Amino acid sequence: MILRVRFHGRGGQGAKTASRILGNAAFNDGYNAQDFPIYGAERRGAPVTAFTRFSESEITERGFIFSPDVVAVMDDSLTADPTASPFAGLRKGGLAIVNTAKPAAEVNGGRTDIAVLTLDLTRRALDTLGKAVLSSGIAAAVARASGITSEAFMRGLVEELKEVGLSDDAISKNVALATAIYDVVSPIKLHTEELPARADLVPLAVVVSGEGTEDVVNTGNSASRHTGNWRITKPVIDYLKCTDCMICYAYCPESAMSAGPDGRIAIDYDNCKGCMICQTECPLRAIGSQMEGLQ
């Protein structure tokens, strides 16, 4: 039997490393294994995807995993992010492991035909490592759920962390974190079925070309990407102080500010990434900040 695992994280959380740890662990346990990330730009905060396949017999599949048996979601904001779509193609009867403090029903992407396991990995990582790097924790959860032995997993973990250049101290903290998570998860027997082809794709204005891909004709359509969910802090303008000097507007790299007909500056929260340049540059300190998720 082959198991296909897809990791979804944000740049910096360790999705690629997690896929490699799992690949190593499966290989150490006697499986054939593959692991690889989607090659793309390394953007802090942007969705990142990585894959692991392992199987008792030879693996003949190659390339991206479109119908995973398991998805590992390292940031619960990804469950509502159309550019990540972590549940897309997840097989019926499959398993989603979600890093969240929320209840499973809020982070299952509306899917009732899958099993969902929630773990508050961020808190555990902050407690043990002092930072929200989740690769060891999420890899431990997937390894345990899929029945990989503790010995094979720990060896794979240490091999990979050495390879990425962690200090011995950092490695032992990661081992402690991974052990704790490995111990709270139970092996899960999965019987999965591929989903029928999707009918819910987003329509775009295109010209069907004679060869190659279709030409997309609505230029400047990136606003539908909603990079607002990259934001950790949110800039808020205090209109009692603001004099509409336009300095913040000029320096916003995202074109996320606009001046109304009355000259008032407004922020487009759908796509503001929360870089907070506007707050730093406002000469009147008229822009405050709020943590996202808090009111």
Add this chain to the structure above:
Amino acid sequence: MSTATKFKTLKDIPKEEYIAPGNTMCAGCGGILAVRIFHKALGPNVAWVNAAGCMTISVSYPLSPLKSNWLYTAFASAPAGAQGIRDALDVLMAKGKLQKSEDLKVVVVTGDGAAYDIGFQSTAGAIQRDLDFYYLCYDNEAYGNTGFQMSSSTPYASSSKTTPVTAAYPYGNTGRKKDLFEAWRAMKAPYVATLSNSHGVDFLRKVEKGEGIRGPKLYIDFAACPTGWGFDPKYSIEVEKLAVQTGVWPLKESVDGVVRHTYVPRALTPVREYLRTQERYGHLFKPVEKPEAIATIQRSVNDYWAKVAAEESTQATPAPA
């Protein structure tokens, strides 16, 4: 600048947006900000020609932040792509198939990897052929898109993926940043300018000035890169300001070979104030400060401005080395 300009204060920045929100550059990226301001100054009729780099990923099928045209070329050949578009437009206009009002400004946009290294030769060719185009290099001083490897724009003592700090190389990069401004000037480009996003009026005026010049118009923008340089994105503009105030990044232009500094800091801020804002120079301060390396950088900045003072009778008071 003595000639009439539309741009007196930052408030004069054109309000039309040609780069839609929702691009995929890092939060706080100086590169996309440079493209946004450049496009505002040029207006709507632009054809961008891009070689591999961070900006390439901003257009990822099927979503694009650009409301104008975009041609993607191989790493080495953006100026050759620009030649093709320029020629096609000229031929169509000569045949009467395109109105003059439909003409496009052809703008190459690349990072320093393509401008300083991989596309250097094809740029030289385009300058030699006197191609009527703009070149905007957003210079983040390394190959940012692939994880911050050294380019020939990487400054002395910066660490990068390929110039890490080791026992043998305690300062990281031992090479010096190539002077692309001088290289382009030496090739007789009629207009060459440096830009900093932090000096928006100077930036807008230089693009405006280029519009009145036929032939290659080449710009190097100092593009703060929070991801590669290691600083909080909210300080992007502050880091650029410091680069200008310390004299590390001179703002200047060359018209037919005659160089003029468009901004001369009255007194240079010590370079250490700039260096200490960024992780890529972190080893110069931690675990112990490395005064020799910092003094080397300060001396080269002071020497530069001493030469400027001699040549242009302007004076920036040096900072102690």
